[in-house]
Amino acid sequence: MASQSEKKLSISERALASLHEGSAAQNRPAGTENAAYLDGLNNEQREAVLATEGPVLMLAGAGTGKTRALTTRLAHLLHTGRAQPWQILAVTFTNKAAREMKERIEKLVGESVEGMKWLGTFHSIGAQILRRHAELAGLKSSFTILDADDQVRLAKQVIEAANLDPKRWTGRGLAYVIDAWKNRGLTPDKVPANEAYNFAEGKAIDLYRAYQARLTTLNAADFGDLLVHNLTIFQANPDVLEEYQRRFRYMLVDEYQDTNVAQYLWLRLLAQKHKNICCVGDDDQSIYGWRGAEVENILRFEKDFPGAKVIRLERNYRSTPSILGAASGLISSNTARLGKTLWTDLEEGEKVKVRGVWDGEEEARLIGDDIEAEQAKGRSLSDMAVLVRASFQMRAFEERFNTLGLAYKVVGGPRFYEREETRDALSYLRLIRSADDDLAFDRIVNKPKRGLGDKALQVLHKIARAQRRADDDSTAFEVGAQGISLMAASRIALESDDLHAAARRSLVNFVDTIDRWSRDAKDMAPADLAELVLEESGYIDMWKNSKSPQAPGKLDNLKELIQAVSEFDTLEGYLDHVALVSELNEDTGGGQVWLMTLHAAKGLEFPVVFLPGWEEEIFPSKRALDENGNAALEEERRLAYVGVTRAEESCRISFAANRQIYGRWQAAMPSRFIDELPEEHVDVVSEPGLYGNAAGDFASHSSFEGVKLRDDAYYDNPGWRRARAAKSRSAGEPPMIEGRGATVSVSAGASKFKKGQRVFHQKFGYGEIFAVEGQKLTVNFEHSGLKKVIDTFVDAA
DNA sequence: GTATATGATATTTTT
DNA sequence: TATCATATAC
Numbered sequence: 001m002a003s004q005s006e007k008k009l010s011i012s013e014r015a016l017a018s019l020h021e022g023s024a025a026q027n028r029p030a031g032t033e034n035a036a037y038l039d040g041l042n043n044e045q046r047e048a049v050l051a052t053e054g055p056v057l058m059l060a061g062a063g064t065g066k067t068r069a070l071t072t073r074l075a076h077l078l079h080t081g082r083a084q085p086w087q088i089l090a091v092t093f094t095n096k097a098a099r100e101m102k103e104r105i106e107k108l109v110g111e112s113v114e115g116m117k118w119l120g121t122f123h124s125i126g127a128q129i130l131r132r133h134a135e136l137a138g139l140k141s142s143f144t145i146l147d148a149d150d151q152v153r154l155a156k157q158v159i160e161a162a163n164l165d166p167k168r169w170t171g172r173g174l175a176y177v178i179d180a181w182k183n184r185g186l187t188p189d190k191v192p193a194n195e196a197y198n199f200a201e202g203k204a205i206d207l208y209r210a211y212q213a214r215l216t217t218l219n220a221a222d223f224g225d226l227l228v229h230n231l232t233i234f235q236a237n238p239d240v241l242e243e244y245q246r247r248f249r250y251m252l253v254d255e256y257q258d259t260n261v262a263q264y265l266w267l268r269l270l271a272q273k274h275k276n277i278c279c280v281g282d283d284d285q286s287i288y289g290w291r292g293a294e295v296e297n298i299l300r301f302e303k304d305f306p307g308a309k310v311i312r313l314e315r316n317y318r319s320t321p322s323i324l325g326a327a328s329g330l331i332s333s334n335t336a337r338l339g340k341t342l343w344t345d346l347e348e349g350e351k352v353k354v355r356g357v358w359d360g361e362e363e364a365r366l367i368g369d370d371i372e373a374e375q376a377k378g379r380s381l382s383d384m385a386v387l388v389r390a391s392f393q394m395r396a397f398e399e400r401f402n403t404l405g406l407a408y409k410v411v412g413g414p415r416f417y418e419r420e421e422t423r424d425a426l427s428y429l430r431l432i433r434s435a436d437d438d439l440a441f442d443r444i445v446n447k448p449k450r451g452l453g454d455k456a457l458q459v460l461h462k463i464a465r466a467q468r469r470a471d472d473d474s475t476a477f478e479v480g481a482q483g484i485s486l487m488a489a490s491r492i493a494l495e496s497d498d499l500h501a502a503a504r505r506s507l508v509n510f511v512d513t514i515d516r517w518s519r520d521a522k523d524m525a526p527a528d529l530a531e532l533v534l535e536e537s538g539y540i541d542m543w544k545n546s547k548s549p550q551a552p553g554k555l556d557n558l559k560e561l562i563q564a565v566s567e568f569d570t571l572e573g574y575l576d577h578v579a580l581v582s583e584l585n586e587d588t589g590g591g592q593v594w595l596m597t598l599h600a601a602k603g604l605e606f607p608v609v610f611l612p613g614w615e616e617e618i619f620p621s622k623r624a625l626d627e628n629g630n631a632a633l634e635e636e637r638r639l640a641y642v643g644v645t646r647a648e649e650s651c652r653i654s655f656a657a658n659r660q661i662y663g664r665w666q667a668a669m670p671s672r673f674i675d676e677l678p679e680e681h682v683d684v685v686s687e688p689g690l691y692g693n694a695a696g697d698f699a700s701h702s703s704f705e706g707v708k709l710r711d712d713a714y715y716d717n718p719g720w721r722r723a724r725a726a727k728s729r730s731a732g733e734p735p736m737i738e739g740r741g742a743t744v745s746v747s748a749g750a751s752k753f754k755k756g757q758r759v760f761h762q763k764f765g766y767g768e769i770f771a772v773e774g775q776k777l778t779v780n781f782e783h784s785g786l787k788k789v790i791d792t793f794v795d796a797a
Numbered sequence: 798g799t800a801t802a803t804g805a806t807a808t809t810t811t812t
Numbered sequence: 813t814a815t816c817a818t819a820t821a822c
Contacts, residue, residue, distance in 0.1 A: 094811040123812045148810080167818095223812050258811080290809065390808045395813090412810085453798050580812065599809050621808055639809085662807065663813040 037075050037108045045069040048278075048311045049076050052250070055271075055305035057298070058280040061342045062327070062645035063318025063605065070254065070280055071101055075108035077250050085115030089248040089270065091122050093255045095581045097603070098124075101254075118248070122263050124580045126226035130233075133240055137229040142572070144220040144430060145579035149423065150439045151175045151222045158211045162203065169200045178208050182224025183292025185231050185262035188212060217485075219436055227262045234269050245273035256281030256301075260292035268304065277305065283338050284331050285642050287599060289635045290624070295336055316342045318605050320349030322681045323651050327644040329678030334634045351683040352644070352651045354674055359658040360613075364400035367610050370652065371406060371593055374608060381407060385594035385606040387643050389619040392661065393612065394595055401593065411596035417578055421543065421554040425561055426578060428533045429526075432517045433571055436485040438464075445486075448542035450510060456503045463498070464489035487511070513537070526574055527566035534558060598643050609647035614640075614655045615668035640673045653677075 038046060048058045048069045060066035074090060077083050092098045098120050106113045118125060127145060134141040146154070155178065156171025177199045181191055188209040196205045215221060221229060234241040251271055253259070256279035259267070271277040279301060286295040302308045316324055324342055331337070357363045371384055386397055394410060401408045416422055424447055427440035446452045464484050490511050493499055499507065513536070521529050534540045540558060543551045568574035594606065613619055620636035628635075644651055655670045 092811085097811080121812060126812095145812095147812085226812080255811085287809080288811075291811085392807075392813095449799080451798075455798075597809065599811085602811085618808090623808060660813090 035076070035079060037072050037079070041065075041069065041072065042315055044311055044313050044315070045072070048313065049073045051278075051309050051311065052077060052082060053276055055275055055301075055308040056278040057256075057301045057305075057308055057310045058278060058313065059310060059338060059340060060280055060282055060313040061316060061340050062282065062285065062642070063316045064313035064342070065315075065317055066280060066282075066313060067100065067104065069313065070252065071104040071108060073278065074101070074105050074252060078105070079109050083249045085113065086117055087247060087249045088116060088118060088252070089125070089250070090116070090119040090252040091125060091254065091267075093121060093258055095121055095124075097121075097254055121580065122259075122266075123223055123226050126230050126266070127221075127576065127580060129244070130221065130226060130229050133233050133237075136233045136237060136240070137225075138216050139221065139229075140219050142219065142434060144218065144434060144437055145226070145576065146215075146220050146222045146439065147418070147579060148175075148223075149418065150220075151179075153439060153442075154214055154218075155207075155211060158207055158214060159200075162200075162207060162210065164200055164203070174199060174204075174207055174211070177204055178211060179224055180292060181208065182222075182228050183260040183262055185228060185265050187228060187232060217436070218438055219434065220439075224262070227266055231262060231265055231269070234266075241269060242273075244270055249274050249276060251277040253277070253279045254281075257283050257286035257295055257298045258288045258293040259297050261294060261297075262292075264294070264297045271305075275305070282340075283336070284334070284340070284638055285602065287602065287635060287639050287642060289628070289631065299336065299338060312340055314340055314342050316344040317346075318648055319344065319645060320346050320649060322349050322351045323644060323647050323649075325681040326352040326651070326677050327641050329681065330644065330673060330676050331637065331641040333676050334637055336631075336634055350650055352653065352677065352681055354614075354677065354682055354684045355652065355654040356670065356684075357654060357656050360396050360656045360660055361400075363612050363654050363656045364396040366654065367397070367612060367652075368400045368404050368406065370610070372404065379607065381591050381593045383607040384610070385596065385601065385604070385608070385646065386610045386612065387596060387598050387601045387646065388613055389598060389621060389639070391597055393618070397595055397612075401595075407592040408595050409592040411594060412600040416557065416560070417581075419554075419557060421557050422561055424539065425530065425534055425558060426575070428537060428539070429530060429571060430575065431487070431514060432521050432529070432533070433575065435487040435514070435518070438486045441486045444537075444539075445510060448538045450506045451502055452506055452510070456499060456507070459498045460486050460489045460493055463492050463496075487514070521571060525566070526568055526571045527562055529571065530562050530565045534562070598639050601646050602642055605646055605648055607648045608650045609643070609652070611640075611643045611651065611653045612655075613659075614653050614671040614674055615659065616671055617668065618659075619671050619673070637673060637676075640671075 038049065041049065042065075045065055045068065048056070049072045052073070058066070058069065060069070074088065077088060078085060090098075090101065092101065102113055102116070102119060105116075117128075120128075130137065130139070131141045131143075134143055152171040152175045154171075155174040156166060159166050159169050159171060159174055181195075188205055191205050191208065193205075196202045198204050200207060215225065234244075248270055251267070251274075253267060258281070267277065267279075279298070281298050283295055283298050286293055286298070289295065302310065319327070321344060324344055328342060355366065357366060367386060371381070374384060375381060388394055388397075391413070398408065398410070417426075424444055427437075427443040430437045430440040431444065442457070445457070464486055490507055494504060494508055494511070517529070517533055517536075520532070524532075540555065543554050543558070548554075565574050568577065594604075616622075619640070620633055624632040624636060644653075653674065655674065656668060659666055659668050
């Protein structure tokens with residue numbers, strides 16, 4: 001269609017590119033700047049492709065054709081013979097991104113992609129390297145990769161072994177602390193002493209050490225270890241490091257804004273020799289800070305890699321000027337940015353719609369209607385997406401879509417490999433492969449029930465702990481130190497009379513069966529083994545006999561699992577795949593509305609995007625703000641930016657005045673992000689009487705300036721209150737707040753109130769003052785489900 | 798050792 | 813409101 005103008009452009013760009021050629025052209029076969037794969041790239045993209053030598057930072061805004069530039073760059077390296085496929089290190093965060101990159105390069109250069117064995121996620125490449133040098137990290141190369149659930153269970157065991165209260169100090173909490181350290185590349189001996197108090201009153205580092213000791217015993221590594229072990233190996237063995245430094249002549253990193261410190265260190269070590277590292281990212285789309293990502297990595301790039309070339313991709317091919325303008329205005333409130341000016345020459349399009357509604361149900365109804373209207377106009381359902389901040393917000397939409405009979409597809413959610421039945425089945429396979437895998441043992445000894453309950457397990461654990469390996473000369477006190485595996489302990493237990501006759505009979509059977517399977521495994525296809533094991537163990541029967549409504553689904557999943565195993569030649573191959581790849585043949589939503597979290601939507605685009613739930617405390621999330629203050633606020637804002645920039649043609653933001661969360665009614669304030677949208681790109685369409693009309697309450701609300709974190713004045717905005725009060729008094733409306741009644745402490749402005757006075761609170765409605773103590777008020781509210789809240793907002797009723 | 802009741806707890810989650 | 817883990821009863 002636009003071939004004429006595009007062709008013209010590409011000729012002029014070609015001319016321009018030949019100017020760059022001088023600097024970067026050694027060794028290059030003549031004429032490659034005309035290679036077909038460069039056609040249709042804009043100047044910046046082309047520059048990003050051709051600047052092959054030295055450090056490069058590609059700042060690629062949303063929708064600027066990043067993936068294209070990046071895959072072309074790789075194709076170019078291969079095509080010009082600058083590097084052999086195995087000399088390129090290309091890292092992504094997701095398997096999906098890695099797969100996509102591979103496919104696209106294949107299309108560009110054909111063959112030779114198969115040789116790119118170092119194209120993958122940080123974790124898969126880390127695992128690859130670690131397997132080759134496992135012994136340098138005290139592991140066997142057959143080590144097991146633990147997932148998040150295993151990690152938590154292990155952490156819990158460590159806490160229990162240290163005689164700490166597992167209620168006060170949870171496995172999840174410890175796993176989180178350890179993860180945070182690993183994200184920063186810190187092994188137990190490197191953790192600053194003052195951080196010991198992050199958890200369990202100073203015992204945190206000991207617990208971390210014990211946790212690592214347990215991992216070594218189990219011959220296992222968690223996700224964080226895959227990189228941290230790499231770092232330790234590289235630092236302690238310069239020869240190994242050099243091997244890789246020499247191998248990776250060119251490095252490419254996608255989503256650089258989401259790298260954590262460990263990943264950053266890893267990249268820096270590897271890049272030291274050739275220094276041909278190209279990092280691609282967008283500081284405005286860094287949304288994984290809570291997982292250890294450091295925006296600073298990208299902000300600091302030029303300092304870290306002196307002489308770095310910075311290339312900005314600023315031409316947006318995705319969104320209309322309105323959408324782009326709204327997003328840009330929003331993100332400009334952030335301070336920690338490199339700054340970009342996205343532009344587009346698409347047509348103006350409709351403004352971003354902002355709509356206020358009375359409650360969450362109404363919001364779902366409105367969006368459902370909108371979707372049907374779009375559908376009636378001929379738009380495909382899969383062109384539309386509802387993006388929410390948190391997954392609990394999805395329920396309202398699922399319910400509404402179900403009643404409307406709208407097909408929808410939830411992306412994310414409980415994943416195949418995280419489901420109970422899948423994890424159980426995998427545990428059988430893991431135990432067969434590695435008898436030392438205690439976590440797997442624990443999980444399935446008594447599943448299905450074999451009469452080996454808590455009592456028997458306790459005996460086994462006790463034996464395991466008491467026994468030390470012959471070759472283990474460690475004397476140091478280790479919390480949770482465990483000498484031998486549970487499987488080995490079982491064999492000892494069978495020789496003693498520590499177990500009851502019934503338990504013993506059952507255990508003999510179990511151990512023998514596992515042994516037999518292990519022998520069988522050697523000359524059996526993994527899928528056949530899986531099938532045999534699940535049948536013979538009685539695991540499938542367990543679900544067949546189950547009355548649980550979920551049983552049929554679980555049986556289906558087990559079938560699907562066997563199917564998945566059949567695609568692998570070895571059990572090892574399959575288990576590694578499972579550990580590192582979480583998705584399983586994702587359906588492409590043909591004719592289904594997409595429903596997902598904002599995080600899950602990163603990297604995607606849709607013609608029509610709905611962004612519901614833009615309310616203070618939900619978005620930006622109160623919890624994030626409480627935990628991380630301004631840094632979190634900026635991250636939430638980036639998340640909002642990601643949301644808006646997913647839209648190609650239409651972006652519809654909404655918020656509700658009242659919302660039911662976990663069955664409780666709560667009143668809500670519109671998100672400050674709404675106020676930050678530039679007016680010229682926004683159409684405010686609110687329910688009359690709620691935010692109303694031109695004279696309107698919304699106007700007064702949005703004209704309020706200087707909004708700070710949890711600023712009380714913001715909550716006290718008169719327009720908002722008036723609107724809510726008016727609405728709440730009319731009969732037949734949904735209650736503003738429902739609940740049993742509770743006592744609430746109020747901490748400010750108490751002096752003007754008297755005991756017995758009737759008051760109105762922003763969030764909790766009407767109540768009577770029960771007591772006044774100095775600056776503190778205690779109020780009995782008529783309707784409130786909350787037991788105790790410290791807040792500052794009360795007015796005479 | 799297993800079935801049922803209670804109660805705490807619920808952002809985001811690329812690997 | 814649903815889910816999970818732990819506490820208790822059988």
